[in-house]
Amino acid sequence: MSRPPGHDILFEPVRIGRFTAKNRFYQVPHCNGGGYRDPSAAAAMRAVKAEGGWGVIFTEQVEMHHTSEITPFIELRLWEEKDLPGLARMAAAMKTQGALAGIQLAYPAVNGPNLYTREVPMAVTGMPVRAFINDPVSARTMDREDIRDLRRWHVTAAERAARAGFDLICLYGAHGFGVLQHFFSRVTNHRDDEYGGSLENRGRFLRELVADIRDRLGDSAALTLRLSLEEMGGEGFSNAELRDFIEMHCDLPDLWDLAHGAWEDCSGPSRFAEEGAQEPLVAGIRALTPKPVVGVGRFTSPDAMARQVRTGVLDFIGCARPSIADPFLPLKVEEGRAEDIRECIGCNICISGDMTMSLSRCTQNPTFMEEWRKGWHPEIMNPKGPSERVLVVGAGPAGLEAARALGLRGYDVAMAEATRELGGRVARERLLPGLAAWGRVADYRVFQIGKLPNVEVYRESRLNAEEVLEFGFEHVCLATGSHWRRDGTARFHVRTIPLDPALPVLTPDDLMAGAPPPSGEVVIYDDDHYYMGGVLAELCAKAGARVTLVTPAPLISHWTVNTLEQGAIHRRLAALGVRLVTQRAVVAGRAGRVETECAVTEARAEMAADALLLVTAREPEDSLWRALKARRGDWAEAGIASIRVIGDAEAPAPIAWATYAGHRYARELDAADAGDKLPFRREIADLAADWEPRR
Ligand code: ADP
Ligand code: SF4
Numbered sequence: 001m002s003r004p005p006g007h008d009i010l011f012e013p014v015r016i017g018r019f020t021a022k023n024r025f026y027q028v029p030h031c032n033g034g035g036y037r038d039p040s041a042a043a044a045m046r047a048v049k050a051e052g053g054w055g056v057i058f059t060e061q062v063e064m065h066h067t068s069e070i071t072p073f074i075e076l077r078l079w080e081e082k083d084l085p086g087l088a089r090m091a092a093a094m095k096t097q098g099a100l101a102g103i104q105l106a107y108p109a110v111n112g113p114n115l116y117t118r119e120v121p122m123a124v125t126g127m128p129v130r131a132f133i134n135d136p137v138s139a140r141t142m143d144r145e146d147i148r149d150l151r152r153w154h155v156t157a158a159e160r161a162a163r164a165g166f167d168l169i170c171l172y173g174a175h176g177f178g179v180l181q182h183f184f185s186r187v188t189n190h191r192d193d194e195y196g197g198s199l200e201n202r203g204r205f206l207r208e209l210v211a212d213i214r215d216r217l218g219d220s221a222a223l224t225l226r227l228s229l230e231e232m233g234g235e236g237f238s239n240a241e242l243r244d245f246i247e248m249h250c251d252l253p254d255l256w257d258l259a260h261g262a263w264e265d266c267s268g269p270s271r272f273a274e275e276g277a278q279e280p281l282v283a284g285i286r287a288l289t290p291k292p293v294v295g296v297g298r299f300t301s302p303d304a305m306a307r308q309v310r311t312g313v314l315d316f317i318g319c320a321r322p323s324i325a326d327p328f329l330p331l332k333v334e335e336g337r338a339e340d341i342r343e344c345i346g347c348n349i350c351i352s353g354d355m356t357m358s359l360s361r362c363t364q365n366p367t368f369m370e371e372w373r374k375g376w377h378p379e380i381m382n383p384k385g386p387s388e389r390v391l392v393v394g395a396g397p398a399g400l401e402a403a404r405a406l407g408l409r410g411y412d413v414a415m416a417e418a419t420r421e422l423g424g425r426v427a428r429e430r431l432l433p434g435l436a437a438w439g440r441v442a443d444y445r446v447f448q449i450g451k452l453p454n455v456e457v458y459r460e461s462r463l464n465a466e467e468v469l470e471f472g473f474e475h476v477c478l479a480t481g482s483h484w485r486r487d488g489t490a491r492f493h494v495r496t497i498p499l500d501p502a503l504p505v506l507t508p509d510d511l512m513a514g515a516p517p518p519s520g521e522v523v524i525y526d527d528d529h530y531y532m533g534g535v536l537a538e539l540c541a542k543a544g545a546r547v548t549l550v551t552p553a554p555l556i557s558h559w560t561v562n563t564l565e566q567g568a569i570h571r572r573l574a575a576l577g578v579r580l581v582t583q584r585a586v587v588a589g590r591a592g593r594v595e596t597e598c599a600v601t602e603a604r605a606e607m608a609a610d611a612l613l614l615v616t617a618r619e620p621e622d623s624l625w626r627a628l629k630a631r632r633g634d635w636a637e638a639g640i641a642s643i644r645v646i647g648d649a650e651a652p653a654p655i656a657w658a659t660y661a662g663h664r665y666a667r668e669l670d671a672a673d674a675g676d677k678l679p680f681r682r683e684i685a686d687l688a689a690d691w692e693p694r695r
Helices: 005-011 039-051 081-097 144-163 179-184 204-217 239-248 302-310 321-325 329-334 349-355 397-409 425-429 436-450 465-471 508-512 532-542 566-575 623-630 655-668
Strands: 014-016 019-021 025-027 056-063 100-106 138-141 168-173 222-228 255-259 293-295 316-319 389-393 412-416 455-458 475-478 482-484 521-526 546-550 579-581 584-590 593-598 604-608 611-615 618-620 642-645
Touching: 005 302, 005 329, 039 056, 039 081, 056 081, 056 168, 081 100, 081 144, 100 144, 144 168, 144 204, 168 179, 168 204, 179 204, 179 222, 204 222, 222 239, 302 316, 316 321, 389 397, 389 465, 397 412, 397 436, 397 455, 397 655, 425 436, 436 655, 465 623, 475 623, 482 508, 508 532, 508 611, 521 532, 521 584, 521 604, 532 546, 532 566, 532 611, 546 584, 566 579, 623 642
Parallel strands: 025 056, 025 316, 056 100, 100 168, 168 222, 222 255, 255 293, 293 316, 389 412, 389 475, 412 455, 475 642, 521 546, 521 611, 546 579
Antiparallel strands: 014 019, 482 618, 584 593, 593 604
């Protein structure tokens, strides 16, 4: 298949310093929750991107000196020679298919509480440390000697990075997280010496630093500079000031890597930011500098990417999340297979891995960060085992992924879905405000399954135990999903709450099944804490109800702190006039009123309610599983070797857990029983030869 000629522009080589990127696909630095704890898992993940055709591949941020680190978050480290083998492995992995390997050097300064090293943090201007958690720690102001040290540390780190095999060294000054931005921004730079005040002074450290690194390294590595396009809030720098800064230093770095604003802006979820949302901030900057410019925008459409280049907005298409969801995106565009791209849905579950110090997951790509641990590849399945026929019941994210991956392995698969629509929960949730892009979870899989002659799909086929036994497939995979509870139980209440039938009570399922949003005074009780409570508050408020969102958590949609959405959700609901009540639980309901209780003091109060919408726990839809389990004695006679329940039907969780469960089922079918063995590879740091304290 040949690609549309309009996409050819994406495959032009572009120079960065003395290096040449083979195309314009630029994987910007992104976290993965692995970092220094799982270096081989992270290296293998980058190697898969190399295979997928990226022209430039970067690490996540690398803490370049032990005097500044962001524990508890897990990134890479370059503190001493000992760190080099791990980084060299990463650089080599990136370069396997001719990509340029990049490393991002970060000195977090005022963002680094140094909880691990216990060094006193230093910053451009001393102030309380600005981290996600408001650690009760302050940074001291750097004096001139500290600044000279900081330059020397950068040079040492850059020299080590070049020795580890990196072609590109990115100096991090974006998202508010890197010391270069702290010098540039009046929020963090209150100095009255030659490093503070005028724009020229605020750029001095950068100029000195680039000169020092170039002195030491010559052109053996190219230097890129990652900056934010603007900084929100009172004293933050504007896009206009950033443009002045770039013009003033137009040929200082070998490339300008322009991030949006804060990380929340740069990684804007699809609920709040469109593809290419950065364009108004970045357009025109290319004319200010002779050096290439890379920008991001959750780009998944090659037409949109080619337009960015053709219209002179960008030289490189920067991607983090799109490269996670589909590491083979460039190759698919190159081969004219754009319709096979597994498009990022903009849910930011990947970011939650970093925020929770666990290995990142991706809703769309279940193999992400399992490349090394489990040997999973995003495009290639393991060969088929001895069995032939598999029945998958339920076409939600788990069932669809199981059927797709089993089909790729070569099994004969029948997938039965109770309804007309394929997609399960995403078929319903994609219709809710802001969640349209989530439908891609189903779209990608339904399209791929359509290409597999060995996968048959049966719609409007709700199966019971009798039918499953009659069909006699060798293996049966039950992916029958879950439903929302109607009795108020979740975390705060572990038992049913008293609800008088005179008070109309709804669940998210009712609204998704087409019930009209309730009107009048609507109380939404959210003890789920992810997106659903906030999304339905938006739905009901837009439909004209007076909405009160009540949650026992200290923040509304509390868990979305991990997907960087919490602030945007709060702002949107406040703008819609939704009353936000935190640290309270609904404890009872009767006609026209609900009773609430303070989650801390237990003080009770009442509020008006014409309807109560319960966003609490989900319950597995496992009646089929229970019925089949009860007839285990009949399985062998029916020719059934195994029945497994997966996804929400096993234990409800976010969509990423369901696609993972579907993929895992498909990978492991016919595998030898691993018994009690650990189901993944694990990397453990070498023990020091000498454990005794040195005195
Ligand atoms: P998951 O997130 O685990 O994939 P979903 O709730 O999204 O779960 O999807 C489950 C799907 O299974 C739904 O589309 C539902 O209609 C379907 N389903 C449930 N029970 C049956 C059944 N007995 N036979 C066929 N399909 C079923
Ligand atoms: Fe995109 Fe969600 Fe995957 Fe992140 S987890 S790459 S946002 S689909």
